Amino acid sequence: MSEQKLPTRAEDFNEWYNQLVIRAELADYAPVRGCMIVRPYGWALWENIQASLDQRFKATGHLNAAFPLLIPKSFLEREASHVEGFSPELAVVTIGGNKELEEPLVVRPTSETVIGHAYAKWIRSYRDLPVLINQWCSVVRWELRTKLFLRTLEFFWQEGHTAHATFEEAEEETRRMLEVYADFAVHEAALPVIPGIKSESERFAGADRTYSIEAMMGDGKALQSGTSHNLGQNFAKAFDIQFLDRDGERKFCWTTSWGLSTRLVGAIIMVHGDDQGLVLPPRLAPFQAVIVPIHKNDDERAQVMEAIAGLQRELMAAGIRVKLDARDGLTPGFKFNDWEMRGVPLRIEVGPKDVAKQTVALARRDRPGKEGKAFVARDGVAAAVSATLNDIQAALLAKATAFRDARIRDVTTYDDFKEAIETGFARAWWAGDAALERQIKEETKATLRCIPLEQPGATGACFMTGRPATTQAIFARAY
RNA sequence: CGGGGCGUGGCUCAGCCUGGUAGAGCAUUCGCUUUGGGAGCGAAGGGUCGCAAGUUCAAAUCUUGCCGCCCCGACCA
Numbered sequence: 159m160s161e162q163k164l165p166t167r168a169e170d171f172n173e174w175y176n177q178l179v180i181r182a183e184l185a186d187y188a189p190v191r192g193c194m195i196v197r198p199y200g201w202a203l204w205e206n207i208q209a210s211l212d213q214r215f216k217a218t219g220h221l222n223a224a225f226p227l228l229i230p231k232s233f234l235e236r237e238a239s240h241v242e243g244f245s246p247e248l249a250v251v252t253i254g255g256n257k258e259l260e261e262p263l264v265v266r267p268t269s270e271t272v273i274g275h276a277y278a279k280w281i282r283s284y285r286d287l288p289v290l291i292n293q294w295c296s297v298v299r300w301e302l303r304t305k306l307f308l309r310t311l312e313f314f315w316q317e318g319h320t321a322h323a324t325f326e327e328a329e330e331e332t333r334r335m336l337e338v339y340a341d342f343a344v345h346e347a348a349l350p351v352i353p354g355i356k357s358e359s360e361r362f363a364g365a366d367r368t369y370s371i372e373a374m375m376g377d378g379k380a381l382q383s384g385t386s387h388n389l390g391q392n393f394a395k396a397f398d399i400q401f402l403d404r405d406g407e408r409k410f411c412w413t414t415s416w417g418l419s420t421r422l423v424g425a426i427i428m429v430h431g432d433d434q435g436l437v438l439p440p441r442l443a444p445f446q447a448v449i450v451p452i453h454k455n456d457d458e459r460a461q462v463m464e465a466i467a468g469l470q471r472e473l474m475a476a477g478i479r480v481k482l483d484a485r486d487g488l489t490p491g492f493k494f495n496d497w498e499m500r501g502v503p504l505r506i507e508v509g510p511k512d513v514a515k516q517t518v519a520l521a522r523r524d525r526p527g528k529e530g531k532a533f534v535a536r537d538g539v540a541a542a543v544s545a546t547l548n549d550i551q552a553a554l555l556a557k558a559t560a561f562r563d564a565r566i567r568d569v570t571t572y573d574d575f576k577e578a579i580e581t582g583f584a585r586a587w588w589a590g591d592a593a594l595e596r597q598i599k600e601e602t603k604a605t606l607r608c609i610p611l612e613q614p615g616a617t618g619a620c621f622m623t624g625r626p627a628t629t630q631a632i633f634a635r636a637y
Numbered sequence: 638c639g640g641g642g643c644g645u646g647g648c649u650c651a652g653c654c655u656g657g658u659a660g661a662g663c664a665u666u667c668g669c670u671u672u673g674g675g676a677g678c679g680a681a682g683g684g685u686c687g688c689a690a691g692u693u694c695a696a697a698u699c700u701u702g703c704c705g706c707c708c709c710g711a712c713c714a
Contacts, residue, residue: 172709489673512673
């Protein structure tokens with residue numbers, strides 16, 4: 159339950175976020191630094207994200223499996239850049255059953271290695287390929303600075319791991335899953351995202367190519383919201399994943415991995431939330447509509463609750479996730495604020511006047527105050543609710559897209575660039591290298607988020623080097 | 638690891654400077670009145686003051702050490 163106002167986003171975006179996560183009851187701090195307890199409301203949101211993604215994974219031919227939490231430390235060391243990338247943030251188990259272990263075990267920071275080990279055993283022939291497996295799990299990375307949902311020591315995600323006979327197939331898979339993420343982000347989470355490829359310096363440790371979807375948060379900063387890696391033959395060589403091809407030759411597989419985490423919950427909060435609290439996209443909201451009964455005495459209460467019972471049945475039958483707030487002793491006003499904090503897309507008020515007039519009041523979360531409130535006929539209300547939820551879903555995407563586009567600036571000079579990243583993304587022709595990226599980062603805190611897949615097609619002069627460039631890149635400060 | 642802040646009922650905090658019976662608001666429980674935008678009154682329960690040592694007749698308060706958490710920076714999904 160929430161009793162006071164949040165800081166506004168303009169006042170202190172960071173504090174707004176921290177308080178909102180706690181007060182909307184999405185998550186809480188755990189007894190261990192940097193760890194998070196995902197509360198039922200937050201988990202319900204994650205479950206909807208899972209269901210929606212899982213269905214897409216299955217539709218593209220993937221199966222779920224479960225690989226172990228503990229991995230021999232030596233596994234991590236087999237792929238040179240992988241160990242270099244992850245060793246600083248490993249949690250290592252050295253004692254088991256009171257005895258020092260012969261070989262330390264790491265708590266998985268990601269599962270390429272242990273899955274690579276399994277694939278080496280399972281894959282014999284080109285007929286075994288492709289292998290398309292996903293797992294839902296949590297992983298641990300010993301981060302220095304943490305923040306609920308965005309960066310915690312343990313986080314929940316899915317990681318897909320596939321093996322293919324050719325580079326082209328692996329690349330196709332990598333791009334397909336990036337497309338799945340983008341489609342999910344746009345159509346389910348109402349997050350406009352920019353799919354693109356990472357520069358060498360931002361690449362996953364052990365990948366040949368890393369793709370990501372980048373979203374703009376409500377403060378103009380970027381959040382990498384899903385990644386897809388073409389691992390080439392790096393892990394196949396490290397774990398000896400070979401197959402006998404049609405031509406009778408033994409060859410190394412081409413593997414991919416792709417992941418999307420509970421960080422996406424953070425994206426939803428920071429993109430759609432407003433000064434009243436959370437705003438959830440209807441397609442993912444644990445409750446799409448909340449019914450608030452209004453009554454002054456027992457008579458009214460009986461009437462109203464009876465009307466609501468029928469209403470609730472009808473909405474549920476129409477497939478709408480509806481919550482009845484029958485809590486005693488709280489005023490309607492309190493409940494309005496409470497559910498606004500928790501981001502329920504649509505509020506349905508039912509009072510004595512509604513019962514008498516055969517109406518209900520619908521209040522849209524995305525349009526505060528009277529503007530978003532409408533009285534509709536009780537008859538056919540399920541259709542009206544469904545239509546309104548669709549409207550809200552579309553409105554959230556449109557609003558977020560407009561916000562983002564207004565804050566992407568095409569820049570041609572470093573000065574313009576510095577100005578652009580104060581409020582959003584800078585887009586520019588780019589022909590620089592890793593050293594220049596590092597310099598830009600040191601001077602401005604902005605990083606190369608991605609080189610968007612969608613390019614204007616022309617050429618231009620790199621905004622830093624002046625050299626001819628064939629692609630534009632997106633730069634921003636990022637979470 | 639650097640900088641900042643904070644540890645006192647479930648939560649937010651006051652009290653500490655200047656040592657002397659542990660406080661407030663919110664929450665909880667009960668009662669009555671309320672209920673279309675964060676209700677009111679009355680009563681009640683609830684605290685090893687982060688841990689340890691020291692100073693003192695006496696420590697939430699002073700001293701020293703330790704631990705933990707949050708925020709900002711470097712590193713990262």
